[in-house]
Amino acid sequence: MLRLLKYLKPYWWQVLLLFAAIGLQVFTNLQLPAQMADIINGGITGENIDYIWQIGLRMLLFIVLGAGCSILSTFLSARIGAYFSRDLRADIFQKVLSFNATDLKNFSTASLINRTTNDVNQVQQTIMMMLSLMLIAPISCVISLVMAIQTAPDMSWIMAVGVVAIVTLITVVMVLVIPKFKIFQKVIDKITLLTRENLTGLKVIRAFNNEGIEKKKFESANAELTNLIIFTEKIMKLTNPLINVIFNGLTLLCTYIGISLLTQNFDYLGDMSAFTQYVTQLMISFLMLSMLFVMLPRANVSAERINEVLKTKPKIVWKDVTSGIPEKIASVEFKDVDFSYPGAKEKVLDKISFKAHAGKTTAFIGSTGSGKSTLINLVPRFYEPTSGEIVVNGIELRKYEKDDLMRRIGLVPQRGVLFSGTVASNIKFGAPNATDQQMKEAARIAQATNFIEKLPGKYNAHIAQGGSNVSGGQKQRLSIARAICKNPDIFIFDDSFSALDMKTDAKLRKALMPVVKDMVVLVVAQRISTIKEADQIIVLDAGKIVGKGRHYELLRTCKVYRGIVKSQLSDKEYAHELEEANA
Missing domain, CATH: 1.20.1560.10 (ABC transporter type 1, transmembrane domain)
Structure with a gap:
């Protein structure tokens, strides 16, 4: 007292x-x-x-x-x-x-x-x-x-x-x-x-x-x-x-x-x-x-x-000022990263190493519990690696000042989170100074314009707490628009297309391509169709990387990836994919 x-x-x-x-x-x-x-x-x-x-x-x-x-x-x-x-x-x-x-x-x-x-x-x-x-x-x-x-x-x-x-x-x-x-x-x-x-x-x-x-x-x-x-x-x-x-x-x-x-x-x-x-x-x-x-x-x-x-001291301590000058060209690199949850004996991630370059899409796929979401949650420092280093734009994460790192990252979480307010306030949540034109452009790219225009009040339409008055797909599209409007160096999509139908998913990815030409894109997905065109696909199994490459290359070389592809395609489609891979 x-x-x-x-x-x-x-x-x-x-x-x-x-x-x-x-x-x-x-x-x-x-x-x-x-x-x-x-x-x-x-x-x-x-x-x-x-x-x-x-x-x-x-x-x-x-x-x-x-x-x-x-x-x-x-x-x-x-x-x-x-x-x-x-x-x-x-x-x-x-x-x-x-x-x-x-x-x-x-x-x-x-x-x-x-x-x-x-x-x-x-x-x-x-x-x-x-x-x-x-x-x-x-x-x-x-x-x-x-x-x-x-x-x-x-x-x-x-x-x-x-x-x-x-x-x-x-x-x-x-x-x-x-x-x-x-x-x-x-x-x-x-x-x-x-x-x-x-x-x-x-x-x-x-x-x-x-x-x-x-x-x-x-x-x-x-x-x-x-x-x-x-x-x-x-x-x-x-x-x-x-x-x-x-x-x-x-x-x-x-x-x-x-x-x-x-x-x-x-x-x-x-x-x-x-x-x-x-x-x-x-x-x-x-x-x-x-x-x-x-x-x-x-x-x-x-x-x-x-x-x-x-009196609880946060386990993650941030620098007051970023040590060094981040590179202008965006990149994310994992160097022998291990991670275990506090008190857990087993590793969730084991010796994870890869580099994601600007203008390229790096996708992560694997079975449930393979560590995909945990891996990308390390980038914004929601968790601290047990060992190893994560380098963003040439500077190790621990050397960043918090705001300096966060303004470089546009995150779309697995579960779309909206806040009570309006459609506009939610899209501008990460960029409050964005113009209305930038906000509408972000909504267009996220394939959200059609349903927003039908809402009473359109961009001034009320969003209830947690987005309870919009559907799961609408919530995801607004979350994606929010990340686009922020204009970050790094996009992180944590299974953010799961509530979208195949047609909307394809349209969104096509509209997103010109926007991310100078950005790093990290995508966690369950659907092969979402990551098929990715420049680099990383296959995780029990926290370890068991495959790394493009779609057809992994079909030839990675047994785990072939199993995932086979589980999502018909026998005829799977046979066609194997034929394309071996051509």
Whole structure:
């Protein structure tokens, strides 16, 4: 929790002003009992109306001043808390953006969402309470105690009774509630995770008729959270009437003792009244401190979860400035690259070496799990090679500054990802300064113009979150248009034509050829037709290169490639291809 207090540093002068307002508020509030005692002792008992008016106006001044300080402190507390949470959320979000795929595996998406929202809110509320109470409560306690003893020393033992009762009550509450707070956030993470899984996987759940199973899983987590809330609420709600009993009991005790003393000296009436108010202030201050101690453990759990994100060091470290000057002619070269996932014993890629040149298409093909997607994900440094080097435009990847590398790469992922906005904003996502003409040209090359022109609003048509209001093929074409609009040095297509029909696939590849004449093109594909004309085809099997060459050359020399081709063609077509290869 203390680590997060650094986010208050930019607002130190507002914190000081808040403390000054709170201090003045405490001073004015604690003057009122003494002034009331003066009215009773010097005005009412002495029947001095002028004195009553004089003290009454002074009390009114204290009330107005205290109210003004209260308004100011409330405003400053809310303002500081809002800025605190804003800056904290921004840092968490920025930190998450710096994570690579390996870093993200340490946190679930649901957990990261809760840490950015619910946990930050919990810490914010506690910080706001701390700013108010860590000054007002101790000062009120000390001054109330001193003033009460000075006012009526014969009754001071009553305060000890009250303090013991309040402390005992809050201690019991903390013992019962704090252990529940420690598992509260984990249960919320579980509910968020189940909700997210069910929303994103709704079609699969319905297809397998598993609504009942998912409902039971959610009901189980929901019941666990409900039981936690009911338990804590019962304890907290029971605390309020018990506190009232303590307060009312103390007031009754003060009145009883005070009346017995009044029989000896009637002038004790004002002191008794002031003492009763000071005891009440003391009890309220102790109560506020106790409630703060109840909130702190829960906020501390949230703070620890936040700090887990903030202190996570990304495993991939980027240079501040690119070391060296990249070559103007684009190229990608793998030099004996190995890769294993963290904790895995087996290699996903083993001794991968090849070079992809500008104006040439390098395609990767192989069975499922052969390492194709993993290989091309190493180029934008989504993962770090276990050993070996990857050189882009003459410079090894580890020597690049992040933005310098990313602006050179246009990636079309295996699963098309669109963002809420418009068609135009999605195509211009990687090139926000692109002209409308460049955007439309990118859409034309990606064979997206026809369906875009039919949308309401055309390029201003709304795209829902995740592109849920467009088809899989439309989503892929928009993703391809986005990469084209960026005009990178290197195109990476990770099985990006799988949702396109053969005719559209052929048209797109033909329209793309003039665009990529000076660029490196890396293509992962399952269909032979997509990569048949590639300048270099790399065949992967169990993470190793088992074939490298053009289509007909591989048909003659690579058994694995022949098996892939045979599985996709009819016997007649396959025989024709072999004949062409041996011609």
